Amino acid sequence: MNIRYIDVTVIYENNIQFILSHRKKHLFFLKSNTFVGIYNTAMDKKLRFNSATIHGGQQPDKAYGAVMPPIYQTSTYAQTTLGGHQGYEYSRTHNPTRTALERSIASIENAKHGLAFASGMAAMDTVLKLFQPGDEIISTDDLYGGSYRLMTKIFQKYGLKIHFVNMENVENFTPLLNDKTRLIWIETPTNPMMKVVDILAITALGKTNNVLVAVDNTFASPYLQQPLDLGADIVMHSATKYLAGHSDTLIGLLAVNDDVLYEQLAFIQNSGGGVPGPMDCFLALRGIKTLHLRMQRHCENGAAVAIHLQDHPKIEKVYWPGFIDHPNHEVAKKQMKAFGGMLSFVPQGGDLATAKEILEKFQIFTLAESLGGVESLAGHPASMTHASIPKEIREQSGVVDGLIRLSIGIEDVQDLIEDLDQAIA
Ligand SMILES: Cc1ncc(COP(=O)(O)O)c(C=O)c1O
Numbered sequence: 235m236n237i238r239y240i241d242v243t244v245i246y247e248n249n250i251q252f253i254l255s256h257r258k259k260h261l262f263f264l265k266s267n268t269f270v271g272i273y274n275t276a277m278d279k280k281l282r283f284n285s286a287t288i289h290g291g292q293q294p295d296k297a298y299g300a301v302m303p304p305i306y307q308t309s310t311y312a313q314t315t316l317g318g319h320q321g322y323e324y325s326r327t328h329n330p331t332r333t334a335l336e337r338s339i340a341s342i343e344n345a346k347h348g349l350a351f352a353s354g355m356a357a358m359d360t361v362l363k364l365f366q367p368g369d370e371i372i373s374t375d376d377l378y379g380g381s382y383r384l385m386t387k388i389f390q391k392y393g394l395k396i397h398f399v400n401m402e403n404v405e406n407f408t409p410l411l412n413d414k415t416r417l418i419w420i421e422t423p424t425n426p427m428m429k430v431v432d433i434l435a436i437t438a439l440g441k442t443n444n445v446l447v448a449v450d451n452t453f454a455s456p457y458l459q460q461p462l463d464l465g466a467d468i469v470m471h472s473a474t475k476y477l478a479g480h481s482d483t484l485i486g487l488l489a490v491n492d493d494v495l496y497e498q499l500a501f502i503q504n505s506g507g508g509v510p511g512p513m514d515c516f517l518a519l520r521g522i523k524t525l526h527l528r529m530q531r532h533c534e535n536g537a538a539v540a541i542h543l544q545d546h547p548k549i550e551k552v553y554w555p556g557f558i559d560h561p562n563h564e565v566a567k568k569q570m571k572a573f574g575g576m577l578s579f580v581p582q583g584g585d586l587a588t589a590k591e592i593l594e595k596f597q598i599f600t601l602a603e604s605l606g607g608v609e610s611l612a613g614h615p616a617s618m619t620h621a622s623i624p625k626e627i628r629e630q631s632g633v634v635d636g637l638i639r640l641s642i643g644i645e646d647v648q649d650l651i652e653d654l655d656q657a658i659a
Contacts, residue, residue, distance in 0.1 A: 290341025367393025
């Protein structure tokens with residue numbers, strides 16, 4: 235199909251091709267013989283990021299032109315004749331609200347395809363099911379605890395061999411790469427130590443060795459970095475976090491360019507059925523529309539809090555990739571647009587009792603798991619997100635009992651600083 239205009243939506247319905255011109259507000263219709271689904275020629279790839287969050291892959295609703303995709307709360311779709319459907323047969327396989335979200339993530343990650351899941355873990359689970367017993371995976375050693383648990387407690391049982399390595403130095407891969415290596419799993423910045431992994435250096439290694447590279451882009455969001463543009467094969471999100479952005483839904487996303495890889499992942503998605511409901515897709519889509527505004531403020535507030543804590547006499551160490559002396563600051567500068575709204579710190583002494591006292595004194599920061607919402611959260615990785623990692627292993631990567639992780643929200647930063655000061659005093 236060759237469409238010359240960038241502002242038209244082409245709809246095939248009952249074998250009639252409708253062309254809706256948004257600019258002229260005209261509805262033309264032409265004859266067509268085959269149903270090919272709904273096309274949106276909106277200039278996805280040409281949109282700048284701050285427009286793609288709003289319009290990328292989107293089109294007015296087919297039925298009534300609703301600007302926001304309706305929540306298609308249906309499990310199935312009427313067929314006029316055997317196989318006579320409009321591209322949707324059963325909601326485990328496809329749902330129009332989910333399609334809108336999948337197109338949105340594809341657009342903002344500069345990807346050809348998007349896939350949505352019931353959670354970030356369901357998205358990762360789908361990626362790991364691409365592999366066979368005996369296949370080997372190299373993963374970063376400073377990893378979200380749930381990802382570590384899924385790899386070690388579930389997939390190792392089915393014969394996948396997982397190596398955990400400090401990815402700050404590409405040379406660490408050399409002894410591990412072999413002809414069974416199938417996947418390199420990157421998380422950057424890492425949770426909770428805020429290490430930054432050089433995506434470009436690792437995707438180059440992946441290409442040389444014919445190994446897929448997947449990036450968990452949850453902490454950065456596509457506002458800060460777009461791993462597919464740096465050569466990654468798969469981008470994964472816990473969209474529960476910055477993408478949805480309001481701590482009101484659990485959802486996971488994947489974005490890929492390769493058609494075959496997409497088909498394989500979509501097959502597992504449909505077979506396993508770990509898909510999100512339409513309401514959750516709607517909430518994630520609505521969140522994405524303000525991602526760029528929220529991320530800008532998360533980054534500004536994150537920088538102000540990090541700098542304030544670094545100078546605080548009762549703080550031993552602050553982990554934030556914006557500091558010049560952060561070991562991967564140069565890599566962060568190269569691959570990220572700014573340094574994000576996540577940071578971790580250790581109070582003087584680094585013991586559990588001090589961390590507990592600070593966490594319990596917060597008035598604006600909420601003591602809670604999760605991150606990336608509009609509200610500031612404080613977490614204790616050793617007992618919360620990373621409790622499933624054995625103490626000696628987590629301490630090797632710096633997750634000591636005194637470590638506190640902050641997800642800096644978009645409140646007035648002065649209120650956040652005052653809350654930190656009163657809690658640390
Ligand atoms: C970096 C990272 N990846 C994956 C996940 C898992 O996502 P979900 O909770 O949506 O399953 C999380 C959750 O905290 C996370 O922080």
